[in-house]
Amino acid sequence: MRLEMGHIYIKDIQFAAESKIEDGILYVSEEAVKAVALEDEKIKSVSFDIAKPGESVRITPVKDVIEPRVKVEGRGGIFPGVIAKVDTVGEGKTYALKGMAVVTAGKIVGFQEGIIDMTGPGADYTPFSKTLNLVMVCEPVDGIKQHDYEKAVRFAGFRVAVYLGELARELTPDETKVYETCTIKEGMEKYPNLPRVAYVQMLQSQGLLHDTYVYGVDAKKIVPTIMSPTEVMDGAIVSGNCVSACDKNPTYVHLNNPVVHDMFEQHGKTFNFVCHIITNENVYLADKQRSSDWTAKLCKMLDLDGVIVSQEGFGNPDTDLIMNCKKIEAEGVKTVIITDEYAGRDGKSQSLADSDPAADAVVTGGNANQVVILPKLDKVIGTLDYVTKIAGASEETLREDGSLEVELQVLTGATNETGFNKLSAR
Amino acid sequence: MAKLKVVHYINQFFAQIGGEEKADYPAELRVGEIVGPGQALTQQFGEDAEIVATIVCGDSYFNENLEKAKADILAMVKEQAPDVFVAGPAFNAGRYGVACGTIAAAVQEELGIPAVTGMYVENPGADMFKTQVYIVSTKNSAAGMRDAVKKLAPLAVKIGRGEAIGASSEEGYIPNGVRVNFFEKERGSLRAVKMLIKKLNDKPFETEFPMPDFDRVDPNPAVKDMAHAKVALVTSGGIVPKGNPDHIESSSASHYGEYDIAGVMDLTEETYETAHGGYDPVYANEDSDRVLPVDVLRDMEKEGKIGELHHLFYTTTGNGTAVASSKAFAAEFSQKLKNDGVDAVILTST
Structure with a gap:
């Protein structure tokens, strides 16, 4: 499969009478995006705001972060099975609005949403302090069930992102990158001497605010399968989860999966990037066994020499991670895993809930229990009403001077386990 | 900023008193003297710190008269009231490493004076004391002195000033079981790709998180009634x-x-x-x-x-x-x- 990614750099976002992109400036008609968000009757009201890097702004409770894209050539559309009709994506031409994101926020669903700070120490940890953010704060209709509310906000974010992506359809990208993978047979013929490697991505699938969707299918209900690594660039995988906010993959991360991108850099040079394998992290033991058996089986059937496994979440999924690693290694496939740690505030506790000697090559996104003080910022988009209740906060979180004492856990994307950041620990 | 006061501990060999035959040399305080590796440390300290006294003790003497040696040395350190205590580096010398670890831990614990030492990772003293004091990781022989001192001196200064200590990979100490966050130069995915390439090619690679020994609990016997x-x-x-x-x-x-x-x-x-x-x-x-x-x-x-x-x-x-x-x-x-x-x-x- 061959996908051409056209990057359109967004330098600024401004509200205007008409939505358009001109000279790298995204003009947004508030009226138009509101109408798009309110298409769902479960959303009572929505307000939009803009947060720029360096501004004294705190966004919370954050649910998802999405990069607007548009499919300009080839099969299917962005977010297949979710927004676009079901069709296999990952080939042709796609444009992305780089340097910006749509951030969904609003009243809390669980205890589980995150914080994005645009300045200060929090901004050093969350990758979304570096993007121009169009933030949508959604208010649900009264009496709505939590699952329906979560879904309504999730879809509203995708609709708005697709609406903005469409504005780029006729533009000329500032930069174009080509991603191409081979079929199994082509790859073997073209790179007979290169090791065969794949990316095993574990998708969070533990329930409300812990779900992920593949072509619209709840990842709890999949068995491990293979994809072309370009499919995610068209939104084949979307997020429905944000707890603990630090190590869940917002949709932005799926679209820009760093393991996929960094493996492509080596494709045809040091190894043959054969495919992207996806698996889930269900809570039942039988599911864990089945899924890890299958990932190992797929690795074997594809005659792989090595894989990188990325985790999503912690605790319960640590067992899936270790089962995957152990079983894949047992097939003679060399494995590197990416995780993060919960070593306690003092860094002295066991970092993972499971371990095995087979996991001898680990990359870590850092200790999520580390405490950080987030100073009071001038403006809050969303609400601080829940700030003492979200995962990583406590009754003592809100201090007298208005600053927040929290664990890194609360910061969206801070210890991401696809290796999105530079944070690590020793 | 005033220069930090340092007391430096070395063995008979590094004090150029002698080898094994002089290992029973009792503890000795040399006020105002900079001896052996103290020279290299002093150079590395620059304006940040100075050695105010050196304590020399034979390795056999220390280990065979543990309680007395410890008490004598603690008294010497106390008298000098330094800001920080540096022992060694001991490289791969086993008894010297154990002595450095023992006395550094005691100075810290009993006198409340921050201490640091240095040794080779396989020195038995490393495993014994790495969770009690910061131990700079050195090469296995004194040929690694320059490299050791480069890490030992700045860490001693940081500890002496009570500054926050970074991750083991940044500061050069032997991992002590305390996980510390820091920013790498490359993002995690790229580090994973590089680690995989090394693993595929059977080249040495370093995991960022060695698997811990797990604490497993056996269930109690079944309740009969x-x-x-x-x-x-x-x-x-x-x-x-x-x-x-x-x-x-x-x-x-x-x-x-x-x-x-x-x-x-x-x-x-x-x-x-x-x-x-x-x-x-x-x-x-x-x-x-x-x-x-x-x-x-x-x-x-x-x-x-x-x-x-x-x-x-x-x-x-x-x-x-x-x-x-x-x-x-x-x-x-x-x-x-x-x-x-x-x-x-x-x-x-x-």
Whole structure:
């Protein structure tokens, strides 16, 4: 499969009478995006705001972060099975609005949403302090069930992102990158001497605010399968989860999966990037066994020499991670895993809930229990009403001077386990 | 900033007194003297610190007269009242390494003066003392002096000034079991790709997180007579009375709750809920018995299958909670359970 990614750099976002992109400036008609968000009757009201890097702004409770894209050539559309009709994506031409994101926020669903700070120490940890953010704060209709509310906000974010992506359809990208993978047979013929490697991505699938969707299918209900690594660039995988906010993959991360991108850099040079394998992290033991058996089986059937496994979440999924690693290694496939740690505030506790000697090559996104003080910022988009209740906060979180004492856990994307950041620990 | 005062500890060999034949050289304080490796340290300290005294002690003397040697050296250090104590580096010299670790740990523990040493990772002193004092990782022989001093001197200055100490890979000390965050130069995915390429090519690679030795707990023998047993419920699933009166955190709990269920036959949507932020709370909030099975145990109590359900239950959120915290909670409430004559506990997780 061959996908051409056209990057359109967004330098600024401004509200205007008409939505358009001109000279790298995204003009947004508030009226138009509101109408798009309110298409769902479960959303009572929505307000939009803009947060720029360096501004004294705190966004919370954050649910998802999405990069607007548009499919300009080839099969299917962005977010297949979710927004676009079901069709296999990952080939042709796609444009992305780089340097910006749509951030969904609003009243809390669980205890589980995150914080994005645009300045200060929090901004050093969350990758979304570096993007121009169009933030949508959604208010649900009264009496709505939590699952329906979560879904309504999730879809509203995708609709708005697709609406903005469409504005780029006729533009000329500032930069174009080509991603191409081979079929199994082509790859073997073209790179007979290169090791065969794949990316095993574990998708969070533990329930409300812990779900992920593949072509619209709840990842709890999949068995491990293979994809072309370009499919995610068209939104084949979307997020429905944000707890603990630090190590869940917002949709932005799926679209820009760093393991996929960094493996492509080596494709045809040091190894043959054969495919992207996806698996889930269900809570039942039988599911864990089945899924890890299958990932190992797929690795074997594809005659792989090595894989990188990325985790999503912690605790319960640590067992899936270790089962995957152990079983894949047992097939003679060399494995590197990416995780993060919960070593306690003092860094002295066991970092993972499971371990095995087979996991001898680990990359870590850092200790999520580390405490950080987030100073009071001038403006809050969303609400601080829940700030003492979200995962990583406590009754003592809100201090007298208005600053927040929290664990890194609360910061969206801070210890991401696809290796999105530079944070690590020793 | 004033220069930090340093007391430096070395053995008879590095003081150029002699080798094995002089290893019984007793502890000696040389005020105002910079001896052997002290020269290299002094150079590296620059304007930040100065050695005010050197203590020389033979390796056999130290290890064979441990208590006396320790006491004598501690008295010497105390008298000099330095800002920081540096021992070694000992490289791969076993007895010297143990002496450096022992005395550095003692200075820190008993005199409250920060201390640092350096040695080769396989020196027995490293394993013995790495969790007590910072030990700079050195090469296995004195040929690595330059490299060792380059790490030892700045770390001594940082420790002496009470500054925050970074991760082991940044500061050059042997990992001490305390995980410290820092920013790498490359993002995690790229580090993973590079590690995989090394692993594929059978080249040495360094894991960022060595797998820990796991603390496994063997279950107790089965309770023989359940019909007369007093059973208690304990959960890490965060079930609390509605409103979470003790504000148990949704993740990384700082405490546990103890609640009375005397007379409670069933946990209902109106009376109980979960505080846990790590799983879908909807079903636990609808019926908390799904996590803390009070209703079923009341039935069993009535049917005579169990003696009685203990009137208190203990609860916390396991989500993101450090093992050390969980252990501390359990140590405390296990004692209460024992004192209350509980025979068996059903521990539910989520």
